[in-house]
Each structure stands twice: as C-alpha cells, then as structure tokens.
Ligand SMILES: Nc1ncnc2c1ncn2[C@@H]1O[C@H](COP(=O)(O)OP(=O)(O)OP(=O)(O)O)[C@@H](O)[C@H]1O
C-alpha cells in the first residue's frame with residue numbers, strides 16, 4: 001500500500017486547511033518515509049493521544065535534525081508535556097509513529113531503554129539529591145548509567161573526573177562544587193540537573209520549562225548554557241517565557257490543541273495571527 005503524502009513540518013495529514021480557519025499544512029516536498037527516518041534524529045508522525053475521549057495530541061508531526069535546538073511553545077494544555085511523554089515512552093499514543101536515530105521504534109520501547117538509548121528528560125521541578133554536594137550529584141548521575149551496584153561505590157577514574165570537571169565548568173558551578181545541593185539557589189539546582197543529564201552523554205535533551213522561577217540573571221546564564229550546548233546535543237525546549245525563547249530559538253514549533261499550528265523563526269510565528277489568537281485571544285505573545 002502506498003503511504004500517505006505527509007507534509008513535512010506541517011500539521012497532520014488530515015489538516016487540509018479550510019472553512020473553520022484550521023491551518024493548512026506547510027508545503028514541503030514529499031520525501032519517502034525511509035529517507036525521512038534517515039534525515040531526522042527524532043521523528044514523530046501523526047501522533048494522537050486520547051485521555052477519556054479528550055485528544056491531548058491530535059495528529060502531531062515533529063521532525064528534529066541532529067544537533068538542533070528546537071523551542072516548542074503553545075498555550076497551556078496544548079500538548080507539549082504529553083509530546084515529551086510520548087518521546088520518553090511514558091505515554092503510548094493511540095495512533096502514529098515515533099522513530100529515534102532511524103531504527104529505534106520508540107513506541108515499542110520502554111522508558112528505561114529510551115533513556116539508555118540517549119533521550120534524557122528534565123522535568124520542570126529540579127530533582128537533585130539535596131543532601132549530597134554538587135559534585136556528588138554529578139558523580140551519582142554518571143555512575144547511575146551503570147547498573148551494577150558495585151560501580152556506584154567504585155572510585156572515579158581520572159578521565160571520568162576530568163569529564164565531570166568539564167561539566168561543572170560548563171554549568172558554572174565550580175564555586176559550589178562542595179556545597180550541598182539543598183543550599184543552592186533555584187537556578188543553580190536547575191543547572192546542576194542539566195549537568196547531571198549531560199553526564200549521561202545524551203543525544204537528545206528534553207527540557208520542560210527550565211527557566212520557570214529563575215531570576216533575570218539566572219535566565220541570562222541559562223541562555224548562555226543552552227547556546228553552548230547547541231550542535232553538541234539535540235535539544236527540545238518547552239518554555240512559556242517568550243523573552244527567553246526569543247534569545248535561544250532558531251526554529252520554533254507552536255503547538256495548539258495537540259497539533260502543530262505554526263513553525264519557523266520566532267519572528268515569523270509571533271507575527272502569525274493564528275498563533276496570536278491561540279495564545280491570548282488576539283494579544284501579541286511577545
Ligand atoms: N494523564 C492525563 N489524563 C487526562 N488528561 C490529561 C493527562 N495528561 C494531560 N492531559 C490533558 O491533556 C492536555 C494537554 O496537556 P499537556 O500537559 O500536554 O499540556 P501542556 O502543553 O504541557 O500545558 P502546560 O503549558 O500547561 O504545561 C490538557 O488538557 C491536559 O489536561
């Protein structure tokens with residue numbers, strides 16, 4: 001059977017655009033699925049999820065190229081977190097496909113496998129070990145990849161120590177290396193958690209609202225941190241802080257009612273009348 005002609009980067013195949021103001025899919029050349037899987041490190045196609053008959057995702061398409069930093073925005077309830085739940089294997093869709101690195105069918109893998117395959121997720125609330133120091137948290141995260149208990153007690157080898165030091169430098173927490181995490185500021189805890197994820201050498205990092213609750217200075221520092229990760233890791237950043245998104249975004253995907261409403265530069269999506277309407281009933285998002 002011939003596969004449907006799905007418009008890349010646009011809304012779902014069934015969105016023809018039409019009388020009720022639904023967006024038409026963005027028109028891009030059709031590429032056979034086998035090539036689509038090769039082109040993108042992460043590919044979600046026509047994903048739908050229902051909760052008690054309510055469609056949290058409704059024909060979602062997402063295509064990520066290796067090393068890109070993609071911002072995903074959208075009003076409350078748009079389906080952003082549910083999208084991450086699908087990618088990490090936490091929630092199963094009722095339809096669609098999800099592929100990682102061409103050959104890994106995410107819908108057939110469990111959360112542990114997906115994390116070990118290199119898709120790491122940071123939830124909004126920092127989840128560091130408060131009674132351990134910054135360094136110990138990083139060390140634990142590094143060792144936690146190894147499943148044998150004895151490795152948790154084993155001393156770090158020199159290259160591992162150097163690797164953790166480089167992360168400590170990247171997240172700029174050297175001055176608080178020996179401080180217990182419970183005494184760190186909210187922003188520092190968020191950076192520490194990002195550092196803990198980095199210690200696992202992730203291929204894809206999913207960050208759900210990383211700057212929520214941060215001071216302006218902490219946000220500025222987070223912009224620098226994310227920019228320094230660009231190219232090294234593929235990052236999906238869900239965020240409500242539009243000023244922050246404007247600073248880090250190359251390409252922005254706007255979700256609304258479980259599907260892609262618009263995609264492009266921050267300037268293009270923020271001036272899109274449908275996006276403005278979806279957000280605040282006509283008030284500009286920036
Ligand atoms: N486990 C669940 N059971 C029932 N409904 C759910 C469940 N998870 C999500 N939903 C619903 O699905 C919709 C999408 O939720 P989701 O959390 O993905 O939105 P979001 O875009 O992350 O919103 P926010 O910006 O507020 O974090 C919402 O209407 C939400 O109430």
Ligand SMILES: [Mg+2]
Nearest residue numbers: 080081082208
């Ligand atoms: Mg959410």
